[in-house]
Amino acid sequence: MAYVADTSESGGEFNRDTKYIGTRITADGRDGYPVEPGRYRLVVARACPWANRTIIVRRLLGLEDALSIGFCGPTHDEDSWTFDLDPGGVDPVLGIPRLKDAYLKRFPDYDKGITVPAIVDVPTGEVVTNDFPQITLDFSTEWTQYHRDGAPDLYPEKHRDEIDEVAQRIYTEINNGVYRCGFAGSQEAYEMAYDRLFFALDLLSERLDGQRYLVGDTITEADVRLFTTLARFDPVYHGHFKCNRAKLSEMPVLWAYARDLFQTPGFGDTIDFVQIKQHYYIVHTDINPTRIVPKGPELSNWLTPHGRESLGGRPFGDGTPPGPVREGERVPAEHSA
Numbered sequence: 001m002a003y004v005a006d007t008s009e010s011g012g013e014f015n016r017d018t019k020y021i022g023t024r025i026t027a028d029g030r031d032g033y034p035v036e037p038g039r040y041r042l043v044v045a046r047a048c049p050w051a052n053r054t055i056i057v058r059r060l061l062g063l064e065d066a067l068s069i070g071f072c073g074p075t076h077d078e079d080s081w082t083f084d085l086d087p088g089g090v091d092p093v094l095g096i097p098r099l100k101d102a103y104l105k106r107f108p109d110y111d112k113g114i115t116v117p118a119i120v121d122v123p124t125g126e127v128v129t130n131d132f133p134q135i136t137l138d139f140s141t142e143w144t145q146y147h148r149d150g151a152p153d154l155y156p157e158k159h160r161d162e163i164d165e166v167a168q169r170i171y172t173e174i175n176n177g178v179y180r181c182g183f184a185g186s187q188e189a190y191e192m193a194y195d196r197l198f199f200a201l202d203l204l205s206e207r208l209d210g211q212r213y214l215v216g217d218t219i220t221e222a223d224v225r226l227f228t229t230l231a232r233f234d235p236v237y238h239g240h241f242k243c244n245r246a247k248l249s250e251m252p253v254l255w256a257y258a259r260d261l262f263q264t265p266g267f268g269d270t271i272d273f274v275q276i277k278q279h280y281y282i283v284h285t286d287i288n289p290t291r292i293v294p295k296g297p298e299l300s301n302w303l304t305p306h307g308r309e310s311l312g313g314r315p316f317g318d319g320t321p322p323g324p325v326r327e328g329e330r331v332p333a334e335h336s337a
Contacts, residue, residue, distance in 0.1 A: 012186025013193070014179055017113060020131040025119060026142045033121065033128050035143055037066035040128065041093050043102070043118045045081055046272040046331070047074040047279030049175065049228035050132045051117040056224050057136040059322050060266040062148020068093060069329065072116060074275035075282050080114045094120055102127040133171070136221060150320030154221045162215050166222045173200035175229050182241030182287060190242065198245050205253040212260070212313035219315050223261060230258040231271050234297050236280045240287060249301060259306040262337070265321040273299055274335040302337035 044051035080100035106126035177197035184190035262268035
């Protein structure tokens, strides 16, 4: 996601523009875009926590054959995410150098942020949606015909109200809370955001002290949404966004929980720490004008024992872990823990 902030009339408080393209891809095609294997392309950037969610859910559910994926580079300019990782800087399926081209193909006067994740209709080259919270829910509920055998139920019907409630608090207080700290425009706004963030993290520590996952005894959408922020906490948010009361590795419950998920197939194998650091430290020149990317932190501790098995739980419920990462979608070994 490219952030869109306005701190001018809010006492320096960061406000995110949350008006996304609400078109949905559904089994019945009620918005004009029916679920069809091979028709759509998911465009992501490994650096982005919001896009990272879609990478994880697509992999857990086994949608690789039904929905292709295109990776933007870790940095972007004020105009658009770009496909600079691909030969010639052009996406090999969409044939475009900038994600903005797909937005403008559908909305010629589009004047909002060009964000990832986005799903593009390959035949027309038009963006369908960038509504990241809905995209992963629709993967779970609308794309069921194309789930792999053994796909977990990440949005079980009996827990949906609780998942929605927990996920909403995670979004406002933590996913967006770190940005509220990093882009605060005044000392007062920063300190309020800082206190609010760590209050929420403390509450989650209490919740997870006696249960392995956030809702029920299996991995759900709520865990995916929390994980992508926790994975970026020590490499980026602790220093770059001044969320420095404690590192994740100094918060015992959350650190063990994050390592448990990181070591679960479908989670850690989607994390590219090099691209994550490049994105934040190079793109946010208002925070880091030198664009120097820090060398640390040490990452091997992500693979240390976490001990969370003692809390029970069944990571995939009645399902099974996903298989190996597909060729062409693997994170380079030197970019991971």
